[in-house]
Amino acid sequence: MALYSETVMDHFRNPRNVGVIEDADGVGEVGNAKCGDIMKIYLKIENDIVKDVKFETFGCGSAIASSSMATEMIKGKPLKEVLSLTNKAVVEALGGLPAHKLHCSVLAEEAVKAALKDYYDKKGISYDKSLFPDCASCCHCDSGCAL
Amino acid sequence: MIYLDNAATTKISKTALEAMLPYYEEIYGNPSSLHTAGQRAAEALLEARTRMARLLSCAPNELYFTSGGSEADNQALLTAAAIGAKKGKKHIVSTAFEHHAVLHTLKKLEKEGFEVTLLDVHEEGIVSPLQVKNAIREDTCLVSVMYANNEIGTIQPIKEIGAVCREKGVLFHTDAVQAAGHLHIDVKEQSIDMLSLSAHKFHGPKGVGALYVRRGIPLSILIEGGAQERGKRAGTENLPAIVGMATAFEESCAAMDESAKRLSALRDRLIDGLSDIPHSALNGDRFRRLPSNVSFCFEGIEGESLLLLLDDKGICASSGSACTSGSLDPSHVLLSIGRVHDVAHGSLRLTLSEENTKEEVEYTIKAVKDTVAYLRSISPIWRDLVTGKKEFILK
Numbered sequence: 001m002a003l004y005s006e007t008v009m010d011h012f013r014n015p016r017n018v019g020v021i022e023d024a025d026g027v028g029e030v031g032n033a034k035c036g037d038i039m040k041i042y043l044k045i046e047n048d049i050v051k052d053v054k055f056e057t058f059g060c061g062s063a064i065a066s067s068s069m070a071t072e073m074i075k076g077k078p079l080k081e082v083l084s085l086t087n088k089a090v091v092e093a094l095g096g097l098p099a100h101k102l103h104c105s106v107l108a109e110e111a112v113k114a115a116l117k118d119y120y121d122k123k124g125i126s127y128d129k130s131l132f133p134d135c136a137s138c139c140h141c142d143s144g145c146a147l
Numbered sequence: 148m149i150y151l152d153n154a155a156t157t158k159i160s161k162t163a164l165e166a167m168l169p170y171y172e173e174i175y176g177n178p179s180s181l182h183t184a185g186q187r188a189a190e191a192l193l194e195a196r197t198r199m200a201r202l203l204s205c206a207p208n209e210l211y212f213t214s215g216g217s218e219a220d221n222q223a224l225l226t227a228a229a230i231g232a233k234k235g236k237k238h239i240v241s242t243a244f245e246h247h248a249v250l251h252t253l254k255k256l257e258k259e260g261f262e263v264t265l266l267d268v269h270e271e272g273i274v275s276p277l278q279v280k281n282a283i284r285e286d287t288c289l290v291s292v293m294y295a296n297n298e299i300g301t302i303q304p305i306k307e308i309g310a311v312c313r314e315k316g317v318l319f320h321t322d323a324v325q326a327a328g329h330l331h332i333d334v335k336e337q338s339i340d341m342l343s344l345s346a347h348k349f350h351g352p353k354g355v356g357a358l359y360v361r362r363g364i365p366l367s368i369l370i371e372g373g374a375q376e377r378g379k380r381a382g383t384e385n386l387p388a389i390v391g392m393a394t395a396f397e398e399s400c401a402a403m404d405e406s407a408k409r410l411s412a413l414r415d416r417l418i419d420g421l422s423d424i425p426h427s428a429l430n431g432d433r434f435r436r437l438p439s440n441v442s443f444c445f446e447g448i449e450g451e452s453l454l455l456l457l458d459d460k461g462i463c464a465s466s467g468s469a470c471t472s473g474s475l476d477p478s479h480v481l482l483s484i485g486r487v488h489d490v491a492h493g494s495l496r497l498t499l500s501e502e503n504t505k506e507e508v509e510y511t512i513k514a515v516k517d518t519v520a521y522l523r524s525i526s527p528i529w530r531d532l533v534t535g536k537k538e539f540i541l542k
Binding site: 009015018035037038057059060061064 | 451
């Protein structure tokens with residue numbers, strides 16, 4: 001199908017890092033079923049490095065591909081780099097997404113950061129709140145993403 | 148490739164295609180021209196009109212050729228609205244799960260001061276004649292109810308609704324795009340005042356359709372210009388396509404009963420096979436549906452990913468209507484039968500044709516089962532459902 005790039009289809013057909021980490025250090029879940037996509041990211045963190053990452057996604061092809069790509073982009077990376085992950089970078093790595101699917105990359109970024117935030121909260125580590133997007137501020141459920 | 152998207156469009160019949168070709172290469176005159184080449188084309192046009200009219204039980208001059216179902220729907224609704232407006236009647240009755248060609252035209256009419264009542268189609272996806280009767284008011288100028296739904300295939304009691312409208316003196320239009328060539332139509336017996344159909348849904352060519360309008364109803368003009376279609380639809384007639392449509396329509400109608408029997412058996416096997424999937428549900432009434440239509444919702448997964456993976460397995464299917472696939476919102480049809488958003492996102496429509504086989508049906512059942520199971524295995528919602536964190540909606 002020409003709807004998606006080859007890279008998107010590859011990550012959709014063979015998603016990387018699918019699954020659950022039972023003793024995860026941080027878990028983030030964003031989106032809702034009403035809108036048709038939910039992403040859940042599990043992080044295992046050691047020495048400020050993402051030792052392992054897994055995801056579960058309910059959603060369309062681009063949602064699954066975006067989660068897969070985002071997990072690949074943060075695996076083995078220091079938390080500083082995880083914090084600087086952007087949805088744009090996810091889209092670029094995927095070779096682009098159709099305009100009406102860009103919100104999937106936003107969700108992927110949000111899910112990763114929600115998991116990291118969960119880790120910081122659990123560990124009582126202070127952080128700059130402005131670096132974390134607020135899911136409630138996203139408008140894609142109502143009127144399409146403003147991106 | 149296993150093509151199971153015949154409600155979106157069909158493969159053209161060989162007979163229809165062959166019937167069309169001479170009208171590109173030999174009889175290519177303009178039916179409006181006075182010379183021999185033109186007059187031969189005009190004769191073919193009349194013949195096609197006559198052949199189609201016979202099968203609908205109307206007169207040839209009650210049939211107008213259009214670019215397809217959407218144009219026919221637009222013209223029918225705007226016609227009834229114009230007639231109503233002249234008499235100060237600005238109320239229209241329709242249903243919540245019409246095609247967008249009807250719903251969007253109604254929205255436009257609402258902006259022009261019309262009041263629209265959209266009837267509930269219930270869980271089974273069927274509107275009752277009594278509902279129509281109760282909704283008709285003094286100022287109602289039109290009732291528009293689709294013959295069979297494009298997503299869930301449910302068949303409406305057209306004859307009974309027609310009788311109610313006739314008795315109340317209200318114009319009755321039906322969008323028969325999914326029904327034409329597949330279900331019996333008799334506009335006289337069913338008291339239908341206007342009917343839309345589209346050739347490519349019954350193995351005819353794309354880009355051509357027809358609007359039946361009962362004699363005496365002054366048709367509004369959408370496309371101004373020449374005097375084609377008795378001055379009601381300008382533009383040189385697409386004669387090859389019209390001949391192809393008439394041929395395909397005759398062929399489909401002749402094979403209808405036999406085909407319905409065969410397709411119903413395949414449909415029922417698909418329904419039975421897919422019903423084995425836990426926490427799934429058939430959309431629309433089990434029996435009062437098109438012989439070709441199977442529509443399901445599977446809890447815990449999303450429809451697009453299901454479609455893409457089925458495509459990888461060589462199966463062409465659809466999630467609700469293809470027209471809405473660019474949108475994030477779930478199908479208005481599924482919402483109209485009471486499916487909640489969460490579940491409506493996980494929909495699958497399989498629509499059969501004469502070409503499908505038992506083997507394809509068995510392969511498809513297995514492919515859908517495997518794919519749904521896989522997608523559920525990576526779905527966080529499914530995990531919440533099976534671990535009891537969330538309650539199943541589909542039992």
